[in-house]
Amino acid sequence: MKYLLTALLLFGFIATKAQNAIDGNWKGSRETPNGTMEFNYTFKVQGDSLTGTIKSQYGQVTLENGKVDGKKFSYSLTFNDRTINFTGELLSDDQIITKNERGETKLTRVKE
Numbered sequence: 001m002k003y004l005l006t007a008l009l010l011f012g013f014i015a016t017k018a019q020n021a022i023d024g025n026w027k028g029s030r031e032t033p034n035g036t037m038e039f040n041y042t043f044k045v046q047g048d049s050l051t052g053t054i055k056s057q058y059g060q061v062t063l064e065n066g067k068v069d070g071k072k073f074s075y076s077l078t079f080n081d082r083t084i085n086f087t088g089e090l091l092s093d094d095q096i097i098t099k100n101e102r103g104e105t106k107l108t109r110v111k112e
Contacts, residue, residue: 020045022073022090025110041075050075
């Protein structure tokens with residue numbers, strides 16, 4: 001019985017740690033010709049797929065074609081009939097950088 005309890009606790013710990021470090025809520029801002037834009041990202045990783053949303057003062061957009069490869073990831077956004085491709089990388093548990101043709105944005109994890 002003692003071994004069974006130990007195995008169950010160990011399995012629970014491993015399952016908790018299995019969550020990808022990219023998962024969660026992130027925020028960042030970027031200077032644009034129209035002023036500073038703030039972004040709120042929600043990322044969810046399932047296997048090598050990335051899903052989520054990005055919110056700004058202009059509304060919310062769903063991530064498309066999201067892929068994860070270790071600490072690196074990619075996705076695209078479509079709005080106003082235009083698609084923009086992004087790449088990103090997890091720099092630490094609390095910092096991500098995303099890049100596209102217009103530049104880069106540093107994101108910080110939102111503590112819950």
